[in-house]
Amino acid sequence: MADKNQNFSTILNIEEITSRANFIPMAEILSDTDASAQLKSLLGHYTLKDKVKCGISSCGTMHNNGYLVNLKNDSEIIIGNKCGQKYFGVEFTNQRKAFNAMRTHAEQFSTLKKAYENLENLKNEFQASLNLPNGLSFIEIQGLIKRFVNEEFDYWMRDKIKNGVSSNGxxxxxxxxxxxxxxxxxxxxxxxxxxxxxxxxxxxxxITAYEILAKWHEAEKLKKYFENFHRELRDPSGISNDLFKKLYQEYKKYDQNLKDLKNFCKLGNKLFTKENILKLRELFDKSHELVKIEDYANQFS
Structure with missing residues (x-):
């Protein structure tokens, strides 16, 4: 299956086409009537830096993107989309749709295959994102947030903090x-x-990074996303189409979710510093309340 999927890779070098045994630079096709019965199949899609000339003799338009096609006489030429539709009509349109669908699947297959083969590295990178060197870990930050919101200080102090600090600190x-x-x-x-x-x-x-207090539920979901994805990821060879689609759609979120998870841990380490927490003193004027704020901040020295 993997070898078959490689046939749908986009060609980026014209030499990959011109070096083929059956390739010819130009086919004698003078009209759409002349061409209507000549198309056999689409062999590949190309995207080239420099423009190339269409392989239909009556056209010769210069273009960068198009298809390598196989004619009924087994010769191969290159054509752009417009020429394909003009000269080969509905047959070209239908084959192009089918080819593009297979090419998209091949690209998705290759992406999932590489992810599966790289699973251990993905797991290690995920674990590293939870434990910043010389800083608070994800679990520690999560615990600190829960206690700060629900347990630290007495009810009246928590209420004053809640009402006295804006959502962005x-x-x-x-x-x-x-x-x-x-x-x-x-x-x-x-x-x-x-x-x-x-x-x-x-x-x-x-207060720097105060906004993450309202986002720890989102961070918890991110952690579960990675744990679930790493557990469910399979070699795409031979799996059901439904599972293939599900895994690919989940993997599309991977990079952004990892970025968000790392950012949460970085912000958590910025929030829970002594200097940052001491800014809460601006809300209070009673000595015993100020002492509680200072005692709490001192744990982050």
Whole structure:
């Protein structure tokens, strides 16, 4: 099956075509009527850097993409899509659709075959993404997030953190505006009697990577995706068509999911640092609350 699939690889070098025993640069085809009964089969698809001349004598159009075709007399020529449709009509269109479907399957087969043969390396790379050198592991980050959201501090402190830190980690404080600021707002508003608030919101801190607190469920799903895929991946030779389609569709997500998983671990290591956690002090003014924040932050020294 693997050898058969190789026949559908895209040809990138014109010498692969011109060196074939039955290849001829030009076939004497003067009209679509003359060509209608000459097409035997499509042999390959090519995409070339330099343009080549169509192999139909009455055309000669220069193009980069097309098909190597076999004629009824067993000679082989190259043609582009438009010439194929013009001269060989419905027969070419049907063969092209079938050939492209087989070529797509061959490419997918090759992709899955390489993934299966590289399975141990894939597993090792996945494990490495969970355990950054000299940093917190995925499991440690996951545990820290769950405890931070549900267990660390008392109810009132957790509630204040929940309401006082934006989803992207910004902490604001309300402060009184200066007379100059209020006067400037009034002037910019046209100088009328419009109400001007005495209070403004000022950004006092930004907690790095705070957004991952809301994404640990997504990270957990990513980890399960890799565990399931590694367990289910099979040699594509001889498997059912349904399983083949399922594995290929799952594998299409692999690179992006691995990138997302690595990013989660990197952000987790940025979130849980002493300096970053200490920014939470901006929310509190009672001494015992400040001590709790500092004690919690000190574990990340």
């Amino acid at each position: 910004i902490i604001y404080q309300e402060m009184f505006k200066s007379k100059e600021e209020m006067e400037l707002e009034r002037l910019m508003g046209g100088g009328g009697r419009k109400y001007i608030s005495e209070i403004k919101r000022v950004k006092v801190a930004e």
